[in-house]
Amino acid sequence: MEEKNIPLPRYGKTGGIEELIEYIQPVYRPPSEASSLILQPTLGCSHNRCLFCYMYREKRFRIRDWDEIKTDIDDAASSYPRTRRVFLADGDAFAMSTAQILRILRYLAELFPDLERVTCYASPGNLLEKSVEEMRELRENGLKILYYGVESGDPDILRKVKKGISPGQMVHGCVKATRAGIKLSVTVILGLAGRKGSFRHARKTARVINRINPRYLSALTLITGPRKERFAEMMGEDFQYNDAVDNVRELRDLIENLEVTKCIFRSNHASNYLPLAGTLSKSRERLLSEIDSALANPDDYFKDDWMRGL
Numbered sequence: 001m002e003e004k005n006i007p008l009p010r011y012g013k014t015g016g017i018e019e020l021i022e023y024i025q026p027v028y029r030p031p032s033e034a035s036s037l038i039l040q041p042t043l044g045c046s047h048n049r050c051l052f053c054y055m056y057r058e059k060r061f062r063i064r065d066w067d068e069i070k071t072d073i074d075d076a077a078s079s080y081p082r083t084r085r086v087f088l089a090d091g092d093a094f095a096m097s098t099a100q101i102l103r104i105l106r107y108l109a110e111l112f113p114d115l116e117r118v119t120c121y122a123s124p125g126n127l128l129e130k131s132v133e134e135m136r137e138l139r140e141n142g143l144k145i146l147y148y149g150v151e152s153g154d155p156d157i158l159r160k161v162k163k164g165i166s167p168g169q170m171v172h173g174c175v176k177a178t179r180a181g182i183k184l185s186v187t188v189i190l191g192l193a194g195r196k197g198s199f200r201h202a203r204k205t206a207r208v209i210n211r212i213n214p215r216y217l218s219a220l221t222l223i224t225g226p227r228k229e230r231f232a233e234m235m236g237e238d239f240q241y242n243d244a245v246d247n248v249r250e251l252r253d254l255i256e257n258l259e260v261t262k263c264i265f266r267s268n269h270a271s272n273y274l275p276l277a278g279t280l281s282k283s284r285e286r287l288l289s290e291i292d293s294a295l296a297n298p299d300d301y302f303k304d305d306w307m308r309g310l
């Protein structure tokens with residue numbers, strides 16, 4: 001579950017971009033792309049199987065024709081020629097071939113002289129399919145950040161939630177991207193393993209994150225909504241949902257076990273009980289102490305359940 005909590009693209013204070021580009025809903029983007037131009041060269045997610053994610057269940061994955069992509073870029077350039085940031089939707093635009101992405105990147109560079117960065121989501125297998133050289137070429141042509149959902153470092157949990165990849169494969173793919181100079185913004189999901197698996201999930205996730213050493217790390221908290229019972233059923237008969245305290249303790253276990261350099265951490269996603277932010281190598285003790293204060297007085301610090309996800 002990447003950070004995809006805001007379903008509508010917002011570009012230009014008036015939202016006027018929606019009059020130029022006909023978005024095929026739903027459209028999701030990371031919170032940090034709030035002021036980016038959103039383009040949709042792909043629709044849906046090529047994986048689309050993660051048990052906790054229903055964002056693209058109604059969409060069949062497809063890569064749009066170049067003519068459609070080009071028309072959207074041309075339309076956006078006619079009104080927003082000073083665009084600096086572009087986000088390529090939907091769920092894993094990195095599933096496109098290197099040649100397809102390069103074509104988009106080169107055309108964007110041609111039409112937007114101020115362009116600083118292009119970003120997109122990558123799903124589990126995407127990073128395995130491209131070589132370091134291909135990724136380097138993409139980075140040199142403007143692809144600067146990939147958003148990637150690690151979710152858990154526990155192989156049993158990854159299998160149960162149908163992530164379609166092992167922790168080792170994830171590390172392998174992410175290390176390739178880093179070697180190519182692409183920054184990674186990764187997410188993990190608190191509560192994904194339930195109460196019994198919480199400690200192991202935190203420890204094993206920290207271990208994977210340490211090996212990836214991403215530039216950005218965000219923690220989200222599991223929200224299953226109307227699929228609550230179904231999700232628990234699929235996770236096994238001994239699965240019990242974490243409560244708020246369990247989730248914040250899990251966050252503590254995670255942070256305590258992280259050993260990363262220059263990684264900016266955030267838990268300010270709407271799903272979380274406790275918003276935190278800091279650079280991990282410098283602020284770990286402060287983050288842990290904030291968590292301890294919150295755990296000692298949950299009523300004062302924790303977000304109410306009804307406010308999560310808003």
Ligand code: SF4
Nearest residue numbers: 001045048050053091
């Ligand atoms: S890869 Fe990402 S977008 Fe696709 S189903 Fe999994 S969590 Fe959802």
